[in-house]
Amino acid sequence: MLLRNARLADGAVRDLLLADGRVRRVTPPGVLPQAPERSETDLAGFLLLPAAAEPHAHLDKALTWDLVGAPPGDLPSAIDAWREYAERVTGDDIARRARRALDELTMNGVTAVRSHVDILPGEDPLRGLRAMLRLRDDELVCGARTELQIAVLHADAPEALLREALRMGADVLGGCPHLTDDPAAAVERALRLAGEFGVPLDLHADENLDPSSRDLQLLAAAVTAAGKRRALTEPGQRVTASHCVSLGTVTEAEAARIAKETAAAGIGVVTLPQTNLYLQGRDRPAPVPRGLTAVRALLDAGVALGAGGDNVRDPFNPVGRCDPLETASLLVTAGHLTPPEAVHAVTSGARAVLGLPDAGPYEGAVADLLAVRAGSLSEALGAACPERVVIKAGRVVSRTAVARELL
Numbered sequence: 329m330l331l332r333n334a335r336l337a338d339g340a341v342r343d344l345l346l347a348d349g350r351v352r353r354v355t356p357p358g359v360l361p362q363a364p365e366r367s368e369t370d371l372a373g374f375l376l377l378p379a380a381a382e383p384h385a386h387l388d389k390a391l392t393w394d395l396v397g398a399p400p401g402d403l404p405s406a407i408d409a410w411r412e413y414a415e416r417v418t419g420d421d422i423a424r425r426a427r428r429a430l431d432e433l434t435m436n437g438v439t440a441v442r443s444h445v446d447i448l449p450g451e452d453p454l455r456g457l458r459a460m461l462r463l464r465d466d467e468l469v470c471g472a473r474t475e476l477q478i479a480v481l482h483a484d485a486p487e488a489l490l491r492e493a494l495r496m497g498a499d500v501l502g503g504c505p506h507l508t509d510d511p512a513a514a515v516e517r518a519l520r521l522a523g524e525f526g527v528p529l530d531l532h533a534d535e536n537l538d539p540s541s542r543d544l545q546l547l548a549a550a551v552t553a554a555g556k557r558r559a560l561t562e563p564g565q566r567v568t569a570s571h572c573v574s575l576g577t578v579t580e581a582e583a584a585r586i587a588k589e590t591a592a593a594g595i596g597v598v599t600l601p602q603t604n605l606y607l608q609g610r611d612r613p614a615p616v617p618r619g620l621t622a623v624r625a626l627l628d629a630g631v632a633l634g635a636g637g638d639n640v641r642d643p644f645n646p647v648g649r650c651d652p653l654e655t656a657s658l659l660v661t662a663g664h665l666t667p668p669e670a671v672h673a674v675t676s677g678a679r680a681v682l683g684l685p686d687a688g689p690y691e692g693a694v695a696d697l698l699a700v701r702a703g704s705l706s707e708a709l710g711a712a713c714p715e716r717v718v719i720k721a722g723r724v725v726s727r728t729a730v731a732r733e734l735l
């Protein structure tokens with residue numbers, strides 16, 4: 329396939345030749361010849377970026393805000409509200425909503441998604457996992473469009489249940505050490521199980537404003553110790569810490585020290601601005617603390633940083649458009665990242681923490697691409713025009729057109 333007249337982030341206008349899922353050539357416009365076997369897409373007026381990845385979604389909870397009601401809006405009340413609904417939630421309900429959110433993500437430019445799925449209360453605790461695995465394995469929904477990774481989420485589920493979930497085919501082991509009585513033991517068990525099954529580990533870490541919360545430090549220490557026996561940062565054994573909110577509440581020197589330990593352990597961090605700006609800080613009316621991890625300290629230490637949408641219109645967050653550019657925009661205003669850093673966090677940074685090879689508009693890269701109608705990177709981010717073309721493995725998988733009339 330030929331892409332014509334695409335503007336790149338550096339302002340240059342280029343043609344691209346895509347073949348076998350890769351970007352093969354990038355040339356000035358008009359150099360690459362037409363050929364009958366090549367389809368062409370004219371991207372004049374579009375900015376071409378690496379496709380976005382969603383490193384942390386909860387598709388099983390997505391779009392339940394109108395069903396579950398409006399709790400006060402902090403993390404414990406959101407968990408309670410969800411638990412009540414989760415008692416009676418069915419696999420079909422989960423599959424329907426997850427599919428809708430997944431389609432939205434695809435149309436907005438996301439070609440890889442990691443979704444956590446709860447171990448549910450009730451008689452059949454793995455019904456949510458089964459629904460999500462069916463979605464993952466459905467060629468029409470995922471297949472050529474989206475790579476979906478499923479992480480099993482739990483606080484302190486019995487080990488037998490976690491083993492069953494991993495045997496059923498969950499891709500990633502999740503967990504929430506800070507919600508257990510013994511976070512150190514939870515971290516140890518998680519690392520041991522992930523190592524045994526050869527799956528990546530992705531923990532909800534320190535999702536609170538308590539500066540003494542230590543999930544990330546425990547994880548870094550345990551990975552460093554385990555790394556002497558086994559390369560836990562190899563693909564398939566990657567370790568990710570998501571949220572890490574409390575890291576944003578410690579002193580600058582402390583954050584820098586923990587960020588250094590995190591980098592040395594090879595742990596990737598995922599920041600989730602939308603949900604954590606909503607959930608955290610409600611109990612402190614002034615000054616309201618921000619529920620963000622120390623993104624600057626992490627970047628300065630060389631930690632792989634991805635950013636995701638987390639919750640979308642559910643008890644944990646009533647808003648959200650399944651749009652990585654919305655997440656990136658929040659990182660500019662609330663996280664004080666530059667526009668290129670923010671876009672990197674939802675594209676190449678997110679792919680890195682998911683263990684995916686580099687994608688983007690350059691020769692040799694995986695041809696997962698997002699074209700947004702915009703004349704520059706800052707316009708793409710700031711205006712976040714829904715008019716987009718999404719390319720996965722060298723094929724157009726979604727096209728959105730917009731009609732506006734000013735009368």
Ligand SMILES: [Zn+2]
Nearest residue numbers: 384386532638
């Ligand atoms: Zn989460």
